[in-house]
Amino acid sequence: MTTQELAEQLILTINGQQIHLKQVSPTQTLLHYLQESGRTGTKEGCGDGDCGACTVVLVGGDLDGQPIYQAVNSCLIPLGSLAGREVITVEGISNGQLHPVQLAMVETGGSQCGYCTPGFVMSMFAAYYNGVVDDAAVEGNLCRCTGYVPIRRAAQLMANPTPCDHFTEKLQHSVSLTPLSYITNDQEFYRPTELEDVFSLLQQHPTATLIAGGTDLGLEMSHHRQSFPVLISLEAIAELHEIHETADVLEIGAAVPLSQIENRLHGIFPSLDEMLHWFAARQVKNRATLGGNIGTASPIGDLPPVLLSLDAQLRIGSASGQRTIALAEFFKGYRMTDLQAGEVIVSVRIPKTIAPGATRRLSQSYKIGKRGTDDISIVAAAFTIDLDGNNQIVSARLAYGGVAATPVRAIAVEEMLLGQTWNAATVQAAKAALKDTFTPLTDLRGSAAYCKLLIANLFEKFFVEVQ
Numbered sequence: 001m002t003t004q005e006l007a008e009q010l011i012l013t014i015n016g017q018q019i020h021l022k023q024v025s026p027t028q029t030l031l032h033y034l035q036e037s038g039r040t041g042t043k044e045g046c047g048d049g050d051c052g053a054c055t056v057v058l059v060g061g062d063l064d065g066q067p068i069y070q071a072v073n074s075c076l077i078p079l080g081s082l083a084g085r086e087v088i089t090v091e092g093i094s095n096g097q098l099h100p101v102q103l104a105m106v107e108t109g110g111s112q113c114g115y116c117t118p119g120f121v122m123s124m125f126a127a128y129y130n131g132v133v134d135d136a137a138v139e140g141n142l143c144r145c146t147g148y149v150p151i152r153r154a155a156q157l158m159a160n161p162t163p164c165d166h167f168t169e170k171l172q173h174s175v176s177l178t179p180l181s182y183i184t185n186d187q188e189f190y191r192p193t194e195l196e197d198v199f200s201l202l203q204q205h206p207t208a209t210l211i212a213g214g215t216d217l218g219l220e221m222s223h224h225r226q227s228f229p230v231l232i233s234l235e236a237i238a239e240l241h242e243i244h245e246t247a248d249v250l251e252i253g254a255a256v257p258l259s260q261i262e263n264r265l266h267g268i269f270p271s272l273d274e275m276l277h278w279f280a281a282r283q284v285k286n287r288a289t290l291g292g293n294i295g296t297a298s299p300i301g302d303l304p305p306v307l308l309s310l311d312a313q314l315r316i317g318s319a320s321g322q323r324t325i326a327l328a329e330f331f332k333g334y335r336m337t338d339l340q341a342g343e344v345i346v347s348v349r350i351p352k353t354i355a356p357g358a359t360r361r362l363s364q365s366y367k368i369g370k371r372g373t374d375d376i377s378i379v380a381a382a383f384t385i386d387l388d389g390n391n392q393i394v395s396a397r398l399a400y401g402g403v404a405a406t407p408v409r410a411i412a413v414e415e416m417l418l419g420q421t422w423n424a425a426t427v428q429a430a431k432a433a434l435k436d437t438f439t440p441l442t443d444l445r446g447s448a449a450y451c452k453l454l455i456a457n458l459f460e461k462f463f464v465e466v467q
């Protein structure tokens with residue numbers, strides 16, 4: 001089917017059963033559909049992607065097309081994104097007797113009221129078939145009553161699983177998404193497979209909204225706060241899922257899920273590894289994309305500071321061609337970007353080379369939030385300093401999130417650092433200047449005074465840690 005042929009049905013598979021949906025809103029969340037259709041094992045806690053009670057598993061593919069199980073928050077996924085896909089819910093895993101992950105939860109007493117249990121079980125189910133069941137597998141799941149010790153024990157019981165059952169067999173068949181044009185009375189959902197089709201759809205529907213992982217847009221759908229008459233999904237565009245690496249540049253497709261970046265590109269940029277470690281939880285990272293984190297233009301997006309400090313560029317495409325822009329020039333104001341009508345972020349290019357004349361690079365990122373994982377940043381910071389053989393600063397990029405209307409670099413302080421010797425005195429002078437560089441707001445995340453302290457102190461922390 002081409003994107004021009006209209007689908008009257010949304011077809012998806014839930015627990016092995018093919019479901020044909022007609023005239024259902026493509027922005028109805030999977031969670032609401034599951035509950036309305038009597039599949040009430042999947043629970044709703046927050047409806048915001050924060051608690052993991054609604055976790056289900058998608059049969060997805062990694063960047064090589066290898067099938068994998070992905071734990072995701074069903075409260076954030078619109079039905080349109082699931083066309084042609086297979087979903088496994090807690091009702092589908094027991095096959096007459098408890099699944100090993102359910103047995104482990106029973107054995108360790110990992111459940112009291114049981115409300116969170118299906119979510120924990122599904123997170124562990126995905127991890128079980130992907131080979132490692134550990135704390136990270138359940139970091140996106142909250143429990144109010146059992147306490148985490150028995151749940152962690154359940155995970156430990158399956159630490160190195162060697163599964164062999166019909167769920168492992170399912171992973172023998174690769175998953176490929178077909179094009180979709182689904183139209184109801186008042187909504188249109190397109191999922192093309194070619195970038196050119198995205199551009200022509202944007203010409204036909206100039207006010208359409210692009211959706212990638214939907215972890216930002218899904219919040220609006222979950223609570224019906226906003227309607228989306230026309231959505232264009234980027235999920236099936238192969239070009240947006242490519243990663244290219246040369247000696248000089250790493251280029252990451254805008255729709256590569258963050259968990260794939262974390263797994264595949266670990267060790268290339270320490271500051272990116274560090275920020276991805278603290279970025280949301282597994283269920284969100286299995287869907288969230290780099291293009292979405294940049295496209296949403298949030299002043300507290302965590303990856304833009306890292307990418308700014310690494311001097312990243314964006315490749316942007318439209319029907320009239322492609323252009324490249326430095327990320328530093330992309331953010332124009334609060335939630336405003338340089339993206340013009342009809343344009344799509346295609347990829348992010350990160351230079352791997354250090355500045356001319358430099359012999360070594362120091363680079364790291366920091367995220368300060370109220371809790372360790374799965375929280376928004378109070379301040380995020382990323383620093384990249386290139387030094388020559390005499391320990392003099394050849395290049396400096398100090399980037400922050402949460403301190404201004406956009407992710408931003410401390411340009412004046414960067415200029416002040418150039419040519420200076422990298423030592424405690426230089427860092428103290430920069431620290432003093434950093435305190436007055438931005439005027440953060442006092443809000444629920446923290447006071448302006450606290451943010452100012454963080455802006456300065458994080459740079460000193462960087463100096464101490466990289467020595």
Ligand SMILES: Cc1cc2nc3c(=O)[nH]c(=O)nc-3n(C[C@H](O)[C@H](O)[C@H](O)COP(=O)(O)OP(=O)(O)OC[C@H]3O[C@@H](n4cnc5c(N)ncnc54)[C@H](O)[C@@H]3O)c2cc1C
Nearest residue numbers: 049212213214215216217280289291292293295301302345
């Ligand atoms: C529970 C939870 C925790 C979170 N934790 C974090 C966190 O720790 N740090 C953080 O920074 N964010 C966090 N987020 C926010 C969100 O996950 C990220 O911003 C994510 O990267 C968005 O990517 P996405 O693909 O899901 O975007 P989507 O929701 O699909 O899209 C977001 C926006 O970007 C636009 N867009 C998407 N792709 C493109 C493209 N290729 N070209 C142009 N525009 C595009 C869309 O039109 C939309 O306006 C969290 C969200 C949730 C629900």
Ligand code: FES
Nearest residue numbers: 045046047052075
């Ligand atoms: S209901 Fe809380 S993450 Fe979905």
Ligand code: FES
Nearest residue numbers: 112113116143144
């Ligand atoms: S067992 Fe009650 S919330 Fe976890």
